[in-house]
Amino acid sequence: MPTGIVALPPTRNTSTPMSSAPIYLDYAATTPVDPRVAQAMARHLGLDGTFANPASRSHMLGWLAEQAVEGARRQVADLLNADPREIVWTSGATEADNLALIGYMRANRARGRHLITSTIEHKAVIDTAHALENEGFEVSWLKPSADGRIRPEALEAAMRPDTILVSLMAVNNELGTVNDLEALGNIAHRHGAVFHVDAAQAAGKLALDLERLPIDLLSLSAHKIYGPKGIGALYVRRDTRIEPLIHGGGHERGMRSGTLATHQIVGMGEAFALAELERGDDMQRIAELRTRLLEGLGELEGARLSVPEGHGMANILSIGFDGVDGQALVMALRRLALSTGSACNSASVAPSYVLTELGVPTERALATLRISLGRFSTATEIDTAIEDIREALDKLRTDSRAQSA
Amino acid sequence: MITEDELLYLDHAATTPLRREALEAMWPWLTARFANPSSPHGLGREARAALEAAREELARGLGCRAGELIFTSGGTEADNLAIKGIALGVERPPAARRLIISPFEHPAVEGACDYLCRHHGYRLERLAVDRNGLIDLDDLARRLALPAALCSVILGHNEIGTLQPIERISAIARAHGVALHVDAVQAAGWEAIDVERLGIAALSLSGHKLGAGRGIGALFLRRGVPLEPLLHGGHQERGRRGGTEQLPGVIALARAFTLARAEAERHGERVAALRDAFIRGVLEGCPGARLTGDAERRLPHHASFLFPGTHGEAVLLALEARGVICSSGSACKAGEDEPSPALLALGVSRQEAQTAVRFCFDIDIDQPQVDRAVRAVVEAVAQVRGLGGR
Ligand SMILES: Cc1ncc(COP(=O)(O)O)c(C=O)c1O
Ligand SMILES: Cc1ncc(COP(=O)(O)O)c(C=O)c1O
Numbered sequence: 001m002p003t004g005i006v007a008l009p010p011t012r013n014t015s016t017p018m019s020s021a022p023i024y025l026d027y028a029a030t031t032p033v034d035p036r037v038a039q040a041m042a043r044h045l046g047l048d049g050t051f052a053n054p055a056s057r058s059h060m061l062g063w064l065a066e067q068a069v070e071g072a073r074r075q076v077a078d079l080l081n082a083d084p085r086e087i088v089w090t091s092g093a094t095e096a097d098n099l100a101l102i103g104y105m106r107a108n109r110a111r112g113r114h115l116i117t118s119t120i121e122h123k124a125v126i127d128t129a130h131a132l133e134n135e136g137f138e139v140s141w142l143k144p145s146a147d148g149r150i151r152p153e154a155l156e157a158a159m160r161p162d163t164i165l166v167s168l169m170a171v172n173n174e175l176g177t178v179n180d181l182e183a184l185g186n187i188a189h190r191h192g193a194v195f196h197v198d199a200a201q202a203a204g205k206l207a208l209d210l211e212r213l214p215i216d217l218l219s220l221s222a223h224k225i226y227g228p229k230g231i232g233a234l235y236v237r238r239d240t241r242i243e244p245l246i247h248g249g250g251h252e253r254g255m256r257s258g259t260l261a262t263h264q265i266v267g268m269g270e271a272f273a274l275a276e277l278e279r280g281d282d283m284q285r286i287a288e289l290r291t292r293l294l295e296g297l298g299e300l301e302g303a304r305l306s307v308p309e310g311h312g313m314a315n316i317l318s319i320g321f322d323g324v325d326g327q328a329l330v331m332a333l334r335r336l337a338l339s340t341g342s343a344c345n346s347a348s349v350a351p352s353y354v355l356t357e358l359g360v361p362t363e364r365a366l367a368t369l370r371i372s373l374g375r376f377s378t379a380t381e382i383d384t385a386i387e388d389i390r391e392a393l394d395k396l397r398t399d400s401r402a403q404s405a
Numbered sequence: 406m407i408t409e410d411e412l413l414y415l416d417h418a419a420t421t422p423l424r425r426e427a428l429e430a431m432w433p434w435l436t437a438r439f440a441n442p443s444s445p446h447g448l449g450r451e452a453r454a455a456l457e458a459a460r461e462e463l464a465r466g467l468g469c470r471a472g473e474l475i476f477t478s479g480g481t482e483a484d485n486l487a488i489k490g491i492a493l494g495v496e497r498p499p500a501a502r503r504l505i506i507s508p509f510e511h512p513a514v515e516g517a518c519d520y521l522c523r524h525h526g527y528r529l530e531r532l533a534v535d536r537n538g539l540i541d542l543d544d545l546a547r548r549l550a551l552p553a554a555l556c557s558v559i560l561g562h563n564e565i566g567t568l569q570p571i572e573r574i575s576a577i578a579r580a581h582g583v584a585l586h587v588d589a590v591q592a593a594g595w596e597a598i599d600v601e602r603l604g605i606a607a608l609s610l611s612g613h614k615l616g617a618g619r620g621i622g623a624l625f626l627r628r629g630v631p632l633e634p635l636l637h638g639g640h641q642e643r644g645r646r647g648g649t650e651q652l653p654g655v656i657a658l659a660r661a662f663t664l665a666r667a668e669a670e671r672h673g674e675r676v677a678a679l680r681d682a683f684i685r686g687v688l689e690g691c692p693g694a695r696l697t698g699d700a701e702r703r704l705p706h707h708a709s710f711l712f713p714g715t716h717g718e719a720v721l722l723a724l725e726a727r728g729v730i731c732s733s734g735s736a737c738k739a740g741e742d743e744p745s746p747a748l749l750a751l752g753v754s755r756q757e758a759q760t761a762v763r764f765c766f767d768i769d770i771d772q773p774q775v776d777r778a779v780r781a782v783v784e785a786v787a788q789v790r791g792l793g794g795r
Contacts, residue, residue, distance in 0.1 A: 022448055029449070030441040030649065038436050045423050045618060091478035091620070094638045094648035106524070124638030124647055131637050223649060228435060230478065230620060230651025245635060247516025248481040257516060258481035259420065259613060261620020264651075330445070337446040 023381045025338040027224075027374030028173055028201060028316050033267065034226035034375070040270040041228065044068060044263040065262045072269025076220070076233055079204065079272045081211045088234045088252045089265055093200035093221035095245070096234040097124040097167075099256065100196045100217040103242030104165050105137050108194075112162035116193075118142040118150050120354045121169055124219075125198055129167070142168075144357060148177035148307040155184055159191040166195050170202035174354040174370055175307050176316025178206065185214030194240060200224055200232075204275030205283060205313060216240050222264070226375060227271030231264035278375070286373050287314040289382050293371065296386030300393055306355060306368060317371045318355075324396045326366030332392035336385055339370040413774060413781075415731045417614075418563050418591055418707060418765035424616035427661040431618075431653035442650050443641065456652055459659035466662050467608070468599035469625050475642045476655050479622040480590040480611030481513040484557075486624050486635045486646065487586040487607040488517035492527065492554045494631035501552035502527040507540055507559060507569075509747035511588055514557050527554065536751055537699035538567035542577060549581040555606075556585050561592030564747045564763060565698030566707030568592065575603045584630060590614055590622075594665030595673065595705055606630050610662070612654060617661035621654030668768045669705075676766060677705035679775050683764070684708050686779035691786045697748060697761065706766040711753065715789040717761050723785035724762075729778055731764045 024032075033041075044065075070084065077084040090096045105115060117129050119141050129139045140158045145151050150168055159166075166188040171178050181197060188195040196217035199208060204225035210218065218235040222228055236242060236255065248257030275282075294317070297303055302322035321329065327349065330340055340352070351365035360368070371385070434455060440448035442456045457471065464471040477483045492504065504518045508531040521527035530548055533541040540558065549556060556578050561568050571587060578585035584606035589598060594615035600608055607630065612621035626632060626645070638647035687710060688694050697709045712720055717733035724731060744758035764778065 022446065024440075024448070026441070026444055026446065026449075029444045030439060032437075032439040033435055035436075041435070045428055091482070091636075091651070092648045095478070095636050097638065098636050098647070122638065124636075127637035127639070127647065131634075221649075228651070228653070229441075229649050230654055243520075244516075246482050246485045246513075247520050248485070248511070248513035249516075250512070257513060258479045259611070259619055261478070261618070263618065264620045334447065337440065337444070337448045339444060339446075 022335055022337045023385055025336055025371045025373065025377070025381070025385060027377070028176075028370065028372035029339055030223045030229060031226045031374050032376065033228055034271060034274055036274060037227055037267050037270045041263045041267040044266050068262055069260050069265050072265045075269035075273040079208075079276045080218070080235060081209045082235055083238065085253070086210075086235050086237060088236055088255045089260060090232045090234055090256060091230055092223070092232040093122075093198065093219045094124040094232075096219035096221070096232050097122070097198055098128050099234050099242065099245045100219060101125065101128045101132060101165070101167055103245055103255075104194060104196070104217065104240070105132055107241045107243040108164050109137075112164040114138045114140070114160050114163040115165045115167065116140045116142065116155065116158050116163055117167040118144060118169075119357045120144050120148070120172055120175075121167070122173055122198055122200065125167055125169070144177075146307070146358065147311050148172060148175040148358060149179055149311055150184065152180060152183040152187055155187050159187065159193070161191075163191060163193045166193050167198070168196075169198040169200075170206060170208070171199070171313050171316075172354065173201050174316075174352060175318050175358075176201075176312035176314075176372075177307055178202070178312060181213055181215065189214050201313070201316075204272060204279060205315065207279075210235060210237070217242075222268035222271050225271050225275050228264050228267040231261060231268045233268070282375050283314060286377065289373050289377055289379060290314045290317060292379060292382050293317060293373075293386065296382070297389060300390060301397070302393075304364065306358060306360060315373045317373075318368060319371070320355075320360065320364040320368035321393060322364055322367070324367050324393060324400075326363070326368070328396055329367055329369075329392060332396060333369075333388055336388055339372075340366070340368060411728045413729045413778060415729060415764040415766060415778060417767045418763065419732055420613045420619065421616055421767060423618040423657065424661050424664060426664055427617050427657035430660040431657040434656055435653040442652060443639075452652055456650055456655055459656045462659040463623060463662055466659075466666055467625055468601045470628065472643065473600075473625055473628055475624045475626055475645050476650060476658075477622045477624055477646060478620055478651075480511075480588070480609055480614070481622075482635070483609035483611070483622045483624040484511065484513035484586075484588055484590075485517045486632075487609055487626070488514060488555065488557060489521060490626075490632040490635060490645075491584050491586065491607060491630060492521050493525065493633035497554055498552075499526060501554055503551065503553040504529050505532060505545070505548050505553050505556040505583070506530075507532050507557075508534060508750035509538065509562060509564070510557060510559055511563065511590070514559070514588060518557075531750075534750055537702075538562060538565050538697075538747070538751055539699060539702065540569055540574065542570075542573060545574060546577050546581075549577060549583045553581075553583045556583050557588065558585065559588040559591075560598075561589070561596065561704040561707070562698060562747065563591045564745055564761070565709050565751070566703040567698040568596065568702045568704060570702070571603060571605075575605050579604050591704060591707075594662060595669050597666070597670075600625050600627075610658075612658045612661065615661050615665045617658040618654065621651060621658050623658060665768075672768050673705050676768060676770055679770050679772065680705060680708050680766065682772075683775045683779060686775070687782050690779060690783035694786070697751065697753070704765075706768075706770070707763070708765075709761065709763040711748075711757050712760045712762060712786050712789075713757060715760050715786055717759055719789045719792075720760075720762050720785050723788050724781055727781040727785060729781045729785075731762060733762055
């Protein structure tokens with residue numbers, strides 16, 4: 001194989017004229033890889049970079065790869081104010097959620113068999129909790145209040161002497177609502193349970209100081225914060241015992257085996273380091289764009305926010321429209337790349353379970369748009385999106401009036 | 406002082422660099438075309454189409470249907486998914502909770518079996534092998550005659566290079582109705598594999614052993630074989646493996662596999678001939694040296710030795726000083742100095758097992774490189790022995 005630096009195609013697609021290019025409003029499903037992250041990954045993808053197996057400590061190249069992996073571990077730990085030894089690499093937040101729930105429950109079953117989570121968690125938590133039920137564990141399912149959050153009192157009431165784990169998300173992926181992690185974690189701890197937080201949507205956007213917060217396990221994903229897909233991590237507070245999910249050579253202090261994907265890990269580290277630097281700017285700009293979006297959409301006929309303003313992240317807006325057919329609406333918005341539910345369960349046309357849990361009627365749930373903004377969103381894109389949605393609604397309503405007339 | 410350009414990397418069984426063609430195929434999907442394959446919009450559908458096209462490509466290479474492939478984060482996850490997933494895929498009476506494996510499976514297979522033994526009442530049985538690492542087929546037939554959940558066999562061995570007669574093993578497993586999982590992480594790309602013809606239940610692959618980069622792998626799982634997922638959540642991979650798909654890795658895996666197969670078809674015999682020349686040169690130049698594994702039935706790019714009177718780690722250092730990078734055994738077991746269980750299973754003594762060194766070529770190996778490697782090995786072994794060996 002020839003050595004030397006590989007010439008790479010451009011990182012951004014510049015050939016498509018702006019007018020016909022779709023407008024990306026689906027940052028909660030996945031984000032583009034930041035060009036600076038792509039650069040860092042490229043260095044570890046070619047023969048010019050560090051290609052040897054991180055576990056083959058004996059030779060030089062392996063040592064270089066290991067350095068890169070450990071540097072990235074520090075970058076991720078720094079963003080959370082954690083110790084690098086508390087970061088376990090996984091293939092994403094789904095694996096991190098599985099490892100946290102299954103790993104903790106299996107390793108600590110002698111202390112209790114009860115787990116508490118909520119009905120609006122990501123499928124990675126919900127399906128895993130169901131799998132644990134099949135394994136003989138007991139699960140209590142908390143329901144959200146109308147603002148899309150889990151009330152601490154609801155958790156308090158559900159705690160039992162045999163509760164060993166509470167798993168609640170930091171930020172909901174469909175609503176953008178933020179849980180009070182401090183209050184929830186304190187309750188779990190007061191009752192002797194461990195607190196797991198799915199922070200896939202929160203990391204890099206919300207300040208998470210694990211030195212201070214009562215959190216023991218925390219799931220992370222790179223591709224929600226301008227890193228690559230297929231890499232994530234589980235934060236495991238020291239002295240928290242978990243049974244591995246993927247067994248083998250004993251990598252990651254025995255908690256997760258498998259050859260480490262250096263370029264992916266470097267990408268995640270770089271993405272987290274950038275998030276630390278740019279979080280303030282990003283979130284301020286996105287908050288301004290959200291205001292613009294809300295001003296434009298809020299005045300449209302039949303528009304209703306899925307949750308009241310004031311408890312959520314600025315980057316996610318869930319808005320439904322009364323009196324239009326959801327499928328037709330989505331079809332009419334071809335130029336807008338957005339979601340109607342979570343991307344992770346949008347293969348079917350059933351209403352999103354998150355909206356259903358909030359009591360949103362099926363028809364409006366199907367006509368709900370999840371618009372999520374990010375680092376590369378612009379005011380022009382927002383204006384175009386408002387215009388497209390307004391036109392689509394007008395047209396659908398005119399058509400349906402013409403039909404019923 | 407050896408510069409990095411002069412390094413002769415002969416550790417391709419530990420990991421092999423990402424192929425340029427695979428990098429070029431994946432790069433657009435890592436950058437400009439980044440959408441989530443599960444997203445309902447046009448960009449998402451485009452990503453989904455690319456994912457399914459890559460799945461088709463890999464399926465053609467393996468002789469299976471696209472729906473029989475599950476993408477994973479690597480070989481370790483694929484092995485875990487196969488072993489635990491098949492064993493726990495159906496409720497089994499205690500007598501059938503038997504796992505039959507070779508005595509030298511990868512730690513991923515061993516670890517998954519160990520988990521089933523600790524938590525689910527399974528028993529592990531290891532097959533008898535001969536001095537070259539070939540599985541005793543009579544022993545296999547005897548053990549599979551009794552109810553068993555699964556048999557798992559490594560096709561091409563990472564440490565000793567032996568290739569198992571997988572057609573015959575599969576025929577025995579089928580005759581007894583026991584699901585056979587094949588760990589083909591080392592053999593994939595090098596060996597022609599037709600899973601349909603072999604009639605096996607499952608087969609594991611890993612990207613970084615065949616030029617697709619790390620952090621991607623695949624499990625072939627025959628249609629109709631019940632599976633308990635390892636990673637729950639979401640509908641990805643038809644509900645058999647949750648998590649947002651790593652599309653760039655999948656594309657790299659399909660591309661690299663296709664290219665590796667084409668090259669092995671054209672150059673595999675040349676590589677095997679160079680390997681034989683290397684083995685001859687080393688055995689002639691290092692008195693007392695022994696090849697481990699089978700001389701004929703072995704991976705075409707793999708040569709592994711014992712150098713009595715040395716210590717493998719010392720030989721490695723002496724080779725590294727001469728710019729030759731290789732390994733003393735498996736790189737998959739994070740930094741340990743235990744003698745290799747694979748070598749012990751062949752009847753090698755603990756002391757001799759510490760003298761093992763493994764060399765693995767890539768497809769571009771040539772005669773001058775082989776000559777240089779032989780010289781380096783002969784010098785390195787003589788140097789270490791001269792220092793008093795172990
Ligand atoms: C809240 C939440 N948890 C978990 C996940 C799963 O993450 P990953 O795609 O890295 O597996 C996602 C996104 O898909 C998410 O939004
Ligand atoms: C035979 C075998 N199986 C499984 C694995 C594990 O694969 P991965 O490194 O992709 O986790 C390896 C190598 O590490 C191997 O050589």
